Amino acid sequence: MTQEKPTIIYTLTDEAPMLATHAFLPVIRTFADAADINVATSDISVAARILAEFPERLTDEQKVTDNLAELGRLTQDPDTNIIKLPNISASVPQLHAAIKELQGKGYDIPDFPDNPKTEEEQAIRTRYTKCLGSAVNPVLREGNSDRRAPKAVKEYARKHPHSMGKWSMASRTHVAHMREGDFYHGEKSMTVKGDRKVRMELLTAAGETVVLKPEVSLTDGDVIDSMFMSKTALIEFYEEQMEDAYKTGVMFSLHVKATMMRVSHPIVFGHAVRTFYKEAFAKHGELFDELGVNVNNGLSDLYAKIETLPASKREEIVDDLHKCHEHRPELAMVDSARGISNFHSPSDVIVDASMPAMIRAGGKMYGADGRPKDTKAVNPESTFSRIYQEMVNFCKTNGAFDPTTMGTVPNVGLMAQKAEEYGSHDKTFEVPAAGVANITDNATGEVLLTQDVEEGDIWRLCIVKDAPIRDWVKLAVTRSRESGMPVVFWLDPYRPHENELIAKVHTYLKDHDTDGLDIQIMSQVRAIRYTMERLIRGLDTISATGNILRDYLTDLFPILELGTSAKMLSIVPLMAGGGLYETGAGGSAPKHVKQLIEENHLRWDSLGEFLALAVSLEDLGRKTDNAKALILAKTLDSATGKLLENNKGPSRNTGELDNRGSQFYLAMYWAQALAEQTEDADLAAKFAPLAATLAAQESAIVEELNKVQGDQVDIGGYYAPDAEKLAAVMRPSAIFNEALSSVQG
Numbered sequence: 001m002t003q004e005k006p007t008i009i010y011t012l013t014d015e016a017p018m019l020a021t022h023a024f025l026p027v028i029r030t031f032a033d034a035a036d037i038n039v040a041t042s043d044i045s046v047a048a049r050i051l052a053e054f055p056e057r058l059t060d061e062q063k064v065t066d067n068l069a070e071l072g073r074l075t076q077d078p079d080t081n082i083i084k085l086p087n088i089s090a091s092v093p094q095l096h097a098a099i100k101e102l103q104g105k106g107y108d109i110p111d112f113p114d115n116p117k118t119e120e121e122q123a124i125r126t127r128y129t130k131c132l133g134s135a136v137n138p139v140l141r142e143g144n145s146d147r148r149a150p151k152a153v154k155e156y157a158r159k160h161p162h163s164m165g166k167w168s169m170a171s172r173t174h175v176a177h178m179r180e181g182d183f184y185h186g187e188k189s190m191t192v193k194g195d196r197k198v199r200m201e202l203l204t205a206a207g208e209t210v211v212l213k214p215e216v217s218l219t220d221g222d223v224i225d226s227m228f229m230s231k232t233a234l235i236e237f238y239e240e241q242m243e244d245a246y247k248t249g250v251m252f253s254l255h256v257k258a259t260m261m262r263v264s265h266p267i268v269f270g271h272a273v274r275t276f277y278k279e280a281f282a283k284h285g286e287l288f289d290e291l292g293v294n295v296n297n298g299l300s301d302l303y304a305k306i307e308t309l310p311a312s313k314r315e316e317i318v319d320d321l322h323k324c325h326e327h328r329p330e331l332a333m334v335d336s337a338r339g340i341s342n343f344h345s346p347s348d349v350i351v352d353a354s355m356p357a358m359i360r361a362g363g364k365m366y367g368a369d370g371r372p373k374d375t376k377a378v379n380p381e382s383t384f385s386r387i388y389q390e391m392v393n394f395c396k397t398n399g400a401f402d403p404t405t406m407g408t409v410p411n412v413g414l415m416a417q418k419a420e421e422y423g424s425h426d427k428t429f430e431v432p433a434a435g436v437a438n439i440t441d442n443a444t445g446e447v448l449l450t451q452d453v454e455e456g457d458i459w460r461l462c463i464v465k466d467a468p469i470r471d472w473v474k475l476a477v478t479r480s481r482e483s484g485m486p487v488v489f490w491l492d493p494y495r496p497h498e499n500e501l502i503a504k505v506h507t508y509l510k511d512h513d514t515d516g517l518d519i520q521i522m523s524q525v526r527a528i529r530y531t532m533e534r535l536i537r538g539l540d541t542i543s544a545t546g547n548i549l550r551d552y553l554t555d556l557f558p559i560l561e562l563g564t565s566a567k568m569l570s571i572v573p574l575m576a577g578g579g580l581y582e583t584g585a586g587g588s589a590p591k592h593v594k595q596l597i598e599e600n601h602l603r604w605d606s607l608g609e610f611l612a613l614a615v616s617l618e619d620l621g622r623k624t625d626n627a628k629a630l631i632l633a634k635t636l637d638s639a640t641g642k643l644l645e646n647n648k649g650p651s652r653n654t655g656e657l658d659n660r661g662s663q664f665y666l667a668m669y670w671a672q673a674l675a676e677q678t679e680d681a682d683l684a685a686k687f688a689p690l691a692a693t694l695a696a697q698e699s700a701i702v703e704e705l706n707k708v709q710g711d712q713v714d715i716g717g718y719y720a721p722d723a724e725k726l727a728a729v730m731r732p733s734a735i736f737n738e739a740l741s742s743v744q745g
């Protein structure tokens with residue numbers, strides 16, 4: 001990636017956003033070219049990341065460079081400007097599927113060793129592990145986050161409210177979380193003095209010393225936490241909750257984030273599955289071990305592994321699993337038509353999206369009969385799940401939120417440099433034996449933090465560096481000043497980690513002029529209560545939160561306010577001076593791909609991209625004194641406003657305007673805005689013909705785009721589709737394509 005010209009790096013990712021990119025890139029390039037801006041692409045799809053791990057097994061033509069590492073380096077360059085689309089954070093079943101697809105395409109990559117037995121297999125697994133879970137975002141997020149609903153988007157939602165389920169006082173839905181033995185209760189925290197190197201070690205009850213992590217570098221002022229979750233307490237909690245749901249006849253659902261918390265949450269998930277089916281596991285446990293069954297990867301792993309057994313044995317196991325259901329509660333379903341439950345795969349139900357979807361639906365999830373039902377929403381970690389219970393209570397008392405009148409809750413998130421729990425994966429361990437878990441200074445042997453742990457507990461070290469905390473406070477003050485909104489720091493003085501942060505927030509607030517600003521610090525439950533009380537009165541409140549709440553709140557409030565987090569502006573001012581522009585705050589909507597393949601309709605909304613691109617152009621224009629780029633940014637924003645005003649977002653229904661149609665309208669409005677502006681006559685002249693052609697051909701183009709819908713399409717793969725087939729599917733309007741290329745030429 002050479003950068004002679006000012007460059008915007010556009011990431012190529014997976015699933016629905018990647019499909020949309022294939023239609024949108026030619027549009028972007030047509031416009032960017034007019035300001036002499038280069039739009040480079042960087043493929044960081046899970047398929048590309050897998051291939052980049054095994055260059056020695058690929059032919060020269062097949063080799064893929066490690067784009068993610070390169071982008072990671074570029075985050076340290078002040079000129080960097082990256083547009084980052086959502087990508088798959090792969091679960092083990094997804095990794096298997098991607099590997100299989102690539103092998104089928106002639107890439108000689110190895111199988112993923114589920115249970116590595118040799119050193120070679122272990123080495124392969126270690127390489128693949130780099131592609132598991134949330135492997136992209138933490139590398140690129142070298143800044144804190146500023147996520148908000150732009151004014152035009154909020155106004156659109158007020159005028160065209162999405163549907164909201166009804167909440168009733170009689171709803172039996174509630175959130176269940178651990179009350180002891182989880183990370184909240186087993187946490188110790190401190191602010192580090194001086195630079196030091198520490199290790200994580202376990203002194204077992206049997207007198208052995210097991211070094212789990214030999215070296216972690218810490219710098220002066222870092223806040224570190226040693227925290228653990230008790231396996232015994234977790235299993236008891238599940239047992240109680242399953243029993244309670246069964247006795248009271250309420251559905252059971254489990255909400256974790258196994259994709260992001262890629263070490264701890266698969267374990268938390270696996271214990272739920274084993275507890276639910278405990279009789280079947282007691283009976284067949286040994287056989288499951290021999291087969292290498294690992295339900296941390298979901299029940300799908302068990303079903304896949306028992307495939308190799310003789311039919312009679314298989315049936316016996318399936319029968320025994322079914323028998324467990326007789327004395328267990330009904331399970332929430334992911335796909336009731338296909339019998340896929342919440343336990344099938346840990347990446348099917350992801351808490352940041354699943355809890356808001358449930359709350360938006362009036363506290364309902366789908367049961368096995370395809371009907372929406374009240375549910376016991378089990379979120380084992382209490383640290384953050386209490387906010388959901390507070391919101392459930394609030395909705396039961398006040399009814400559903402009203403998108404036509406409610407205020408907005410932007411977020412300033414402490415995210416940079418792998419902040420807090422979201423950076424702890426390489427410092428998270430399933431404790432191999434009971435003992436004392438210590439964070440020990442390598443030079444002096446001083447024990448900084450110590451915990452008593454049991455075998456099977458999950459122990460982790462989380463770090464948040466001082467510079468990001470300082471930057472976070474600054475960003476919160478800046479956003480409050482720019483928006484005129486009050487800021488609440490969601491920090492709980494009773495949680496050791498957050499108590500350390502509170503001290504720093506007080507210190508760093510003194511660096512700023514906060515005169516006239518309303519800045520408060522409240523524990524999570526009080527903060528959400530205060531925010532919701534304001535919200536229903538139409539008042540806006542910025543939430544300044546740590547990394548996990550950043551993730552949760554930027555789905556929660558947008559889904560209630562706007563119907564989706566896809567319409568969020570999601571900016572990451574990189575601490576080194578560059579800009580990372582994320583497109584929306586949600587994921588990659590796998591079910592949208594299914595609809596495209598089956599019916600050639602893509603309901604993915606690229607609004608997040610439109611918003612991100614405008615800010616990216618504006619930033620580039622300012623930094624490189626490129627007046628044309630600034631005009632492109634301004635006109636793109638007005639085109640996006642017009643798109644919303646005229647309701648040209650993608651429809652959910654096949655046969656109606658989809659992603660491609662929406663992009664066409666954006667291009668038309670953008671060209672029109674450029675043709676109409678008077679600041680730059682060249683740009684106006686360049687885009688006037690395109691504006692005229694697109695307007696004249698509007699109905700013909702929309703007709704071309706809509707008439708292809710209804711039938712199956714072949715894009716030549718899921719994880720690594722065929723570029724030509726994709727181009728054909730995503731760019732079906734000859735008139736539109738021709739109009740765009742006439743500008744380029």
Ligand SMILES: NC(=O)C1=CN([C@@H]2O[C@H](COP(=O)(O)OP(=O)(O)OC[C@H]3O[C@@H](n4cnc5c(N)ncnc54)[C@H](OP(=O)(O)O)[C@@H]3O)[C@@H](O)[C@H]2O)C=CC1
Binds near residue numbers: 348350584605
């Ligand atoms: N930044 C990132 O890279 C992120 C990546 N992910 C990854 O995405 C995948 C799916 O995650 P999941 O939690 O299911 O969340 P998604 O956000 O992909 O899906 C949840 C639902 O939100 C709606 N939605 C989200 N984005 C859009 C959009 N642009 N246009 C229209 N509707 C949208 C859709 O609902 P409906 O169709 O019913 O309207 C969708 O089914 C996982 O692999 C996850 O790890 C998740 C979050 C962020």
Ligand SMILES: O=C(O)CCC(=O)C(=O)O
Binds near residue numbers: 089135352585
């Ligand atoms: O990286 C991921 O897996 C998800 C990130 C996410 O959900 C977010 O940042 O909102």
Ligand SMILES: [Mg+2]
Binds near residue numbers: 552555586
């Ligand atoms: Mg999220």
